[in-house]
Amino acid sequence: MIVVNGLRKRFGRTLALDGMSFGVAAGQVTGFIGPNGAGKSTTMRVILGLDRAEEGTALIDGQAYRSLRRPLTRVGSLLDASALQPSRTARNHLRWLADSQGLPARRVDEVIELSGLGSAARRRAGGFSLGMRQRLGIAAALLGDPAALLLDEPFNGMDPEGIIWMRGFLRTLAGQGRAVLVSSHLMNELQDIADRVVIVGRGRAIAEAPVADLRRTPDGSVRSLEAAYLELTRDAVDYRAHSGEVA
Amino acid sequence: MRTLRAEWTKLRTVRGWVVALLAAAAAIIGLGVLPGMQGTCDATCRLPVGPDGTEVTDVLYFVHKPLTGDGSLTVRLDALTGILPSAPDQQPDPTGGGPQHADGDGGRPGLVPWAKTGILIKDGTRSGSSYAALMLTGTHGVRMQYDFTNDIAGPAGGGPRWLRLTRAGGTVTGEVSADGTTWTKVAGVTPSNLPATAEIGVFATSPQYTEAVAGALGLHGASGGPTSATGAYEQVTLTGTSASGWRGDQIGGGGDRAGTSTQDGDRITVTGSGDIAPAVAGPAGLGVTITQTLAGTFAGLILVVVVATMFVTAEYRRGIMRTTMSAQPRRGRILAAKAVVIGGVVFAVGLVAAATVVTLGQRMLESSGVYVHSASLAVRLQVIVGTAAVLAVAAVLALGLGAVIRRSAAAVTTAIVAIVLPYLLAMTVLPDTAAQWMLRITPAAALAVQQSTPEYAQVSNLYTPVGGYFPLSPLGGFLVLCGWTALVLAIAGVLLRRRDA
Structure with missing residues (x-):
């Protein structure tokens, strides 16, 4: 579905992505886990054609995002829930997005319903709590039924x-057959819902495996995803302490 | 097309932007109809119009005879002398009201550059009638002029000389000679409406003396006063079918400045004050032009520039640009759609505002007694559509600056400094030369579309931007703005594609 292969990107002197490679499969929730600054957001921006990688590719069904027509009908995304014009209502925010993809106004009302925004959709987005903004972001991501x-x-x-x-x-x-990539720096959030996780550190994927495999210890007992994560990202954390964060 | 619709939805769903754009229209209209000027013109105060409908000044003293059919008048001009106001009074005349009258003092000898005396053939003595004239001027040498707007230069220099004006059918030919035997043709012209029997004779007139006064903060004022010119002729010889006896007439009503003449055989001396030329608005003329009604353009421009800049920088500030670019990965189209939307909306708003203020503003000025020069439909359309187009393109320029700079405060400041400030400076504190340059090279050059009356070389006036005269032609000025806009948009397009979102 989504294939990321060998992404490399530098911000000034900081290497943000250093050979990032992984895949996201249809019908699964893929957790994208790593400490702040590991390159999760940068990877997502590169997949969406927002940032340019110096090397490597990120393809959606074999196509680069930048070559997609009506891209929101193929890939829905939520990068920053606060990216809203405060004086525009939630509904109008969704309407310009729908217009940009040639989607009918009816679809706007559908996603308002799906995301549980309800009557808040007619209020200005500037007054929304972060939680409400996340719901609006989900509504926007689902607009094109991607x-x-x-x-x-x-x-x-x-x-x-x-x-x-x-x-x-x-x-x-995911049950509807969609490929869902969810990033988090908190393990417990994804432990119960992710089918697979991609653990990243230092701008690359350290591990990519089904959650069940990662939680299984060598001696056969089950550990928390957090414990697996901590062990796998120990190096990345060290790196972070020395190099500072990359947003 | 989808991106265009999305950008249109974005623009109209931010109430602050909609309000600001409406406020821009309100500012243009409000400042234009604000009662500010007062004048003394009532409904009877009208300028005569020339054969082509141009408003003209036709005030002179004319010593004439009827001439039927072809004929020729030859004169020897002994001297052109004149009287200037004794001292320029220090009262600027910002209302553009009528010429100020001297306080009856004697004045000092001297000539204004366009003091005129010479031979005139004219369709009667009615103001604004068709004519052709060969004349000596204060400092512009010999000229052949006809029907007010046409001016052909002859030999330079003053001194005693011979002048001859010959009518043959519809053509009038002017010649000059230093000795009365060797003649040099100045020009042959065809006035539009010379009847079979036209009045021919010698005339004198002299326009008001005007000079710029630099006031506090360099604000322009003007002062001046009436002048007169005297032509002394001898050997006045008329050939052709004519009546006997010269008759002196003041044409165009001179009030207490009416001219005089004396005759002694073939010697005639004629003294006159006024001008025979196109009428101009401004310090040396009467009243204002419809350009005056658009004085509020700068206020509208400020608001438009702010909204247009924010239309892109607000997206960068909030991170919405990433959403926009994920919805339309072809970034050039985003810029194009934004430009079309803001340009189109501002054009529509500007069109309504300009059409309203030119119409209402003119009525307001006239009801306050200020004379407003007539403007043809074509000129009105140029001024109204031009103003809307300038606002629209300026908005697109501001949008481009926003896309290049990305930060709201810096981009808005840059846009104001680049677009609005040159205009404001040129209209207020800048000395004339600097103002003219500002209005040649900066985006503000485009305000030339608001010029509604031409600048005439043969009429001395303070042709300043604040008076509605711009250094570039309407189209030329507009193209300067378009050039800047194209340049900035091209840079914005390249940066948009090259930079990370």
Whole structure:
């Protein structure tokens, strides 16, 4: 579905991506896990054609994002839930996005319903809590009914009720056959819903495996994803301490 | 097309932008109809019009005879002398009202550059009637002029000389000679409407003396006063079918400045004040032009520039540009769609505002007694559509600057400094030369579309931007703005593609 292969990118003197490679399969929730600065957001921006990688490719069904027509009908994304014009209502935000893909206004009302925005959709987005913004971001990502979804830290700022809703929602989306890539720096959020995880550090994928495999220890017992993650990213954390963060 | 619709939805769903664009229209209209000027013209205050409909000044003293059919008048001009105001009074005349009258003092000898005396053949003595004239001027040498707007230069220099004007059918030929035997043709012209029997004779007139006064902060004012010119002729010889006896007439009403003449055999002396030329608005003329009603353009421009800049920088500030680019990965199209939307909307808003203010503003000025020069439909359209187009292209330029600079405050400041400031400076504190240069090379050059009356070389006036006269032609000025806009858009397009979102 989505294939990332050998991405390399530098911001000034900092190497943000250093041979990032992994795949995202249809019908699965793929967790994209790593410490802040490991290159998760940069990878997503490169997949979406927003940032240019110096080397490597990121293809959606074999096509570069930049070559997609009506791209939101192929890939839905949520990078920054706060990327909203404060004085524009949620509904109008979705309307310009729908217009950009030639989608009818009816579809806007559908995703408002799906994301649980409800009557808040007619309020200005500037007054939204982060949780509401995340729901609006999910609505925007689903607008084009895409087969693939890229969600960057969608749990941030959500209240417990929202987190539970989001987990169920992501499972439903994968159950519909969509490829769902969800990044997080918190393990527990994804432990129960991800089918597979890609663990990143220092701008590359350290491990890519089914969650069940990662949680199994060499002696046969089951550890938390967090424990697996900590072991695998120990080097990356050291690196972070020396080099500072890359957003 | 989809991107275009998306950008249109974006623009109209931010209330602040919609309000600011409406406020831009309101500012243009409001400042244009604001009662500011006062004048003394009432409904009877009208300028005569020339054969082609141009408003003209036709005030002179004419010593004439009817001439039926072909004929020729030859004169020897002994001297051209004149009287200037004794001292320029220090009262600027910003209302553009009528010429100020001298306080009855004697004045000092001297000539204004366009003091005129010579031979005139004219369709009667009615103001604005067709004519041809061969004349000596204060400092512009011999000229052949006809029907007010046409001016042909002859030999330079003053001194005693011979002048001859010959009518043959519809053609009038002017010749000069230093000795009365060797003649040099100045020009043969065809006035539009010379009847079979036309009035021919010698005339004198002299336009108001005007000079710029630099006031506080360099604000321009003008001062001046009426002048007169006297032509002394001898050996006045008329050939052709004519009546006997010269008759002196003041043409165009001179009030207490009416001219005089004396006759002694074939010697005639004629003294006059006024001008026979196209009428101009401004310090040396009467009233204002419709350009005056668009004085509020700068305020509208500021708002338009701010909205257009924010239309792109607000997206960078909030991170919405990433959403926009993920919806349309072909970034050139985003820039194009934004340009079309902001340009189109601003053009529509500007068109309504300019059409309203030119119409209403003219009525307001006239009801305040200010004379407003007539403007043809073509000129009105040029001014109204031109103003809308300038606002629209300036908006696109601001948008381009926003895309290049990306940061709201810096981009808005740059756009204002590049587009609005040169205009404001040129209209207020800058000395004339600097103002003219500002309006040649900066985007503000495009305001030339608002010039509604031509600048005439044969009429001394303070042709300043604030008076509605611009250094470039309307199209030329507009193209300067378009050039800047194309350049900035090209840079923005390259950067947009090259930079990470």
